Amino acid sequence: xxxxxxxxxxxxxxxxxYRLYFTGNAVSLVGTWMxxxxxxxxxxELTESAFFLGLIAMAEFLxxxxxxxxxxxxADRLNRLGIIAAMQGLLCLQAFTLxxxxxxxxxxxxxxxxxxxxxxxxxxIAQPARLSLVPSLVGREDIPSAVAINSIGWNSARxxxxxxxGPLLLHFGPVSGAGWAFLCNTATFAVxxxxxxxxxxxxxxxxARQRRSLFAEIGEGFRYIGRHAGxxxxxxxxxxxxxxxxxxxxxxxxxxxxxxxxxxxxxxxxIAVNGLGALAGGLWLAWRGNRQGLAPIVFAGSAVHAAMVxxxxxxxxxxxxxxxxxxxxxxxxxxxxxxxxxIQMGTPSDMLGRVLSVYGLTFRAGPALGALAMGxxxxxxxxSWPVLGGACLCLAAIVLLARRLRTVRAALEPGR
Numbered sequence: 001x002x003x004x005x006x007x008x009x010x011x012x013x014x015x016x017x018y019r020l021y022f023t024g025n026a027v028s029l030v031g032t033w034m035x036x037x038x039x040x041x042x043x044x045e046l047t048e049s050a051f052f053l054g055l056i057a058m059a060e061f062l063x064x065x066x067x068x069x070x071x072x073x074x075a076d077r078l079n080r081l082g083i084i085a086a087m088q089g090l091l092c093l094q095a096f097t098l099x100x101x102x103x104x105x106x107x108x109x110x111x112x113x114x115x116x117x118x119x120x121x122x123x124x125i126a127q128p129a130r131l132s133l134v135p136s137l138v139g140r141e142d143i144p145s146a147v148a149i150n151s152i153g154w155n156s157a158r159x160x161x162x163x164x165x166g167p168l169l170l171h172f173g174p175v176s177g178a179g180w181a182f183l184c185n186t187a188t189f190a191v192x193x194x195x196x197x198x199x200x201x202x203x204x205x206x207x208a209r210q211r212r213s214l215f216a217e218i219g220e221g222f223r224y225i226g227r228h229a230g231x232x233x234x235x236x237x238x239x240x241x242x243x244x245x246x247x248x249x250x251x252x253x254x255x256x257x258x259x260x261x262x263x264x265x266x267x268x269x270x271i272a273v274n275g276l277g278a279l280a281g282g283l284w285l286a287w288r289g290n291r292q293g294l295a296p297i298v299f300a301g302s303a304v305h306a307a308m309v310x311x312x313x314x315x316x317x318x319x320x321x322x323x324x325x326x327x328x329x330x331x332x333x334x335x336x337x338x339x340x341x342x343i344q345m346g347t348p349s350d351m352l353g354r355v356l357s358v359y360g361l362t363f364r365a366g367p368a369l370g371a372l373a374m375g376x377x378x379x380x381x382x383x384s385w386p387v388l389g390g391a392c393l394c395l396a397a398i399v400l401l402a403r404r405l406r407t408v409r410a411a412l413e414p415g416r
Contacts, residue, residue, distance in 0.1 A: 009145050009149065009286055009287075011138070011139070011142050011145075012138050012142050012145050012146050012149060013149075015137060015138055016200075017136075017137045017199050017200060017201065018137040018138055018146065020195050020198050020199055021133075021137055021195070021199060022149065022150070022153060023195065024191055024192040024194070024195030024196065025150070025153060025192060025195075026153040026156065026157065027188050027191045027192065028088075028188050028189055028191060028192035029153055029154055029156075029157035029161070029188075030156075030157045030160050030161050030164070030188055031095070031161070031184055031185035031186070031187065031188025031189060032157065032161065032185065032188075033157045033158050033160070033161025033162060033165075033271075033275070034161040034162070034164055034165040034168075034181040034182075034184050034185050034188075035095060035098075035161075035181055035182050035185040036161070036271075037161060037162040037165040037166070037169075037181065037267070037268060037271060038102075038165055038168075038169070038177070038178030038179070038181035038182055039056060039112070039116065039178065040053065040056075040250070040252065040253040040267065040271075041169050041174045041177070041178055041253060041264050041267060042102065042107065042112065042174060042175060042178040043056045043109075043112060043253070044174075044253040044254065044257065045174040045175055045178075046107070046108070046109050046112065047109055049375075049379060050251060050254045050374075050375040050376075050378040050379050050383065051372075051375040051376050051378075051379045052109065052375070053250050053251060053253060053254060053371065053375050054247070054250060054251075054371040054372040054373070054374060054375025054376065055113065055372060055375070056112065056113065056116055056250070057247070057250035057367060057368050057371035057372065057375075058368040058369070058371065058372045059113050059114075059116040059117040059120055059368075060116050060117075060119055060120040060123070060364075060368065061120055061364040061365055061366075061367055061368030062117075062120060062365060062368045062369075063117070063120040063121040063123075063124040064120070064123075064124040064127070064360060064361045064364035064365045064368075065361060065365040065368075066124075067121065067124040067125055068124055068127070068128070068357045068358065068360060068361035068364070068365070069218045069221065069222070069354070069357055069358065069361070070214065070218065071083075071124060071125045071126075071127065071128045071129070071353075071357055072128040072218070072221060072353045072354040072355070072356065072357025072358070073214050073217045073218050073221070073353065073354055073357075074125075074128075074129075074214075074353075075128040075129040075132055075353030075354075075357070076132075076217065076350060076351070076352070076353035076354055080129040080130075080132065080133050080136070080353075081129075081133070081196060081199060081201065083125065083126060083129040084126050084129050084130055084133070084196060085193065085196045085197070087122040087123070087125050087126035088126070088189060088192055088193050088196065089193060090118070090122040091119060091122050091123070091189055092186055092189035092190055092193065094115055094118050094119050094122065095119075095182050095183070095185040095186040095189060096182075096183070096186040097115065098112075098115045098179075098182045099179050099180070099181075099182030099183035099185070099186060100179075100183075101115075101179075102175060102176070102178055102179030102182060103176055103179035103180065103183070104179075105175065105176075107175070107179075120364075123364070124360075124364065127356075127357070127360040127364070128353045128354070128356050128357035128360060129353065131340070131344075131356040131359070131360060132352040132353045132356050134146050134147060134150065134344065135344065135349060135352070136201050137199075137201075143341060143344050143345055144285070144288075144294075144341045144345075145286055147337055147340050147341045147344065148282050148285035148286035148288075148337055148341070149282070149286050150337075151278070151281075151282040151285070151333055151336070151337040152279060152282035152283060152286060154278075154282075155275050155276075155278035155279040155281070155282050155329070155333055156275075156279050157275070158271065158272070158274065158275025158276075158278060158279070158329075159272050159273075159275040159276045159279055161275075162267075162268045162271045162272040162275070163268065163272050164181075164184070165177075165178075165181045165268065166264065166265060166268030166269075166272075168180045168181050168184075169181070169264040169265075169268070170264060170265060174264050177264075217354065218354065220351075220354070221351060221354025221355055221357070221358065222358070224347075224351055224354075224355065225355060225358055228346070228411065229404075229407045229408065229410065229411040230295075230342065230346055230407070230408045230409075230410075230411030230412035231343055231346060231347065231355065231411075231412075233401055233404040233407070233408050234295075234298065234339045234342065234343060234408060234412075235358060235359065235362060236397075236401060237298070237299065237302055237335075237339070237397075237398065237401050238302075238335070238336065238339055238359065238362045238363065238366075239362045239366055240302075240393075240394050240397040240398065240401070241302050241305060241306065241332070241335060241366075241394055242362045242363050242365075242366025242367055242370070243366040243367075243369060243370045243390075244306075244370060244390040244391065244393050244394035244397070245305055245306050245309050245370075245390055245391050245394045246332070246363075246366060246367040246370065247367050247370035247371035247373075247374050247375075247387075247390065248309050248312070248313070248374075248387050249271070249274070249367070250367065250371035250375070251371065251374060251375065251378065251383060251387065252267055252270045252271055252274075253267045254378065254383055255270065255321075255383055256269075256270055258383060259316070259383060259384070260318045260321065262318060266318065269322065270321070270322065270325060273322045273325050273326050273329070274325040274326065274328065274329040275329060276326060276329065277325065277326035277327060277328065277329030277330040277333075278329035278330060278332060278333035279329075279333075280326075280329075280330050281301075281329065281330040281331070281332075281333030281334045281337070282333055282337065284330075284334070285333070285334060285337055285338065285341075292413055293413070294338045294341065294342055294412075294413065295338075295342060295405060295408045295409045295412060295413055296405060296409070297334060297338050298334070298335050298338040298339050298342070299398065299401075299402055299405055300334075301331045301332070301333075301334035301335035301338065302331070302335045302394075302398050303331075303395060303398050304327065304328075304330075304331035305328055305331035305332045305335055306391045306392075306394040306395045306398065307391070307395065308324045308325070308327045308328035308331060309324075309328050309387060309390075309391045310387075310388050310391035310392060310395075311324045312324040312325055312328065312387075313383075313384045313385075313387035313388040313391065314384055314388060336363065339359070340356075340359060342408075342412040342413075343355060343356070343359055343412075344356070345412070346411065346412045370390065373386070374386040374387060374390060
């Protein structure tokens, strides 16, 4: 198995398109996580409210609820690279504007919310096109390795970005330091914009044929998910984790300051170690390299993720909390990337944008709604209880969904 996985990784990076895409995307993601770290620190500095942290998370992720299904249908119709490039340009402008305002001391809670809402809107439009681009960059047999390698880039950035943002926050303070992190993000977005025109995809993969009305196509995508014996249960599993467990990430600035009394430095360490654990999960999946046996791994990863977040919520010792977050990051990555690989290989190419828009919606909108609710509760009853309660509810949902594991394997792991 190791040799097969290694061969898959070699084939993925032998592809010029994928090498270019991965490089530009990886640089951009480092800036994204610098900005996310800065936004969390800035939001807490401006308000010291867990509810506002949840509100900022909602501003970034809620547009996926409203726009995700439409963006998925559009990604199945139009040039996916064009969609990605247009939204990347808008994200670059957003980071530059937020950076200038923050360095100048002009950012208010309202302006931070509105600019984060703009970021969430552009990301929601681009995400289905980005997710469904992978099969255009590599052969079908290399999709598991390619998706895992993408996750390595994402989670390396989750470690590198906060590590780079932390010294800025410490040296310049949580406000000006956040502003400089936003300006650094502008530069990384520009790198990805330069790379995108270098990709050369076949016309057949770049342009989809015209179909029925947009609303009819959206409905077709939801019906496909609801009727599929494998995709439907996986989406429900992911939704439970996103809504009930994943919001802890948005509350980490409050945990760092109130529970552990470590401030911005502690926040950077918490989010970085969570990303480091996820990076290890991505490396393991890339080494593993195939989908056989992946469905049980996804279910197990979701259970470990919820259990580790429950443990984190009640730990008062900072070093133990770091260890729990590292394991949680590993499990969260295995769950999310494993499910995405199974869904990508089990979905027809002309349906992929719509199906992956719902996959992306669960990962973006679920945390937004969950963080808003948990933040509101945390302001009244403390941080630990909402996070612990959500994790326990998720574990109960996993037990119920585990009854569908056999049908999921039969639908998405043919030939096992």
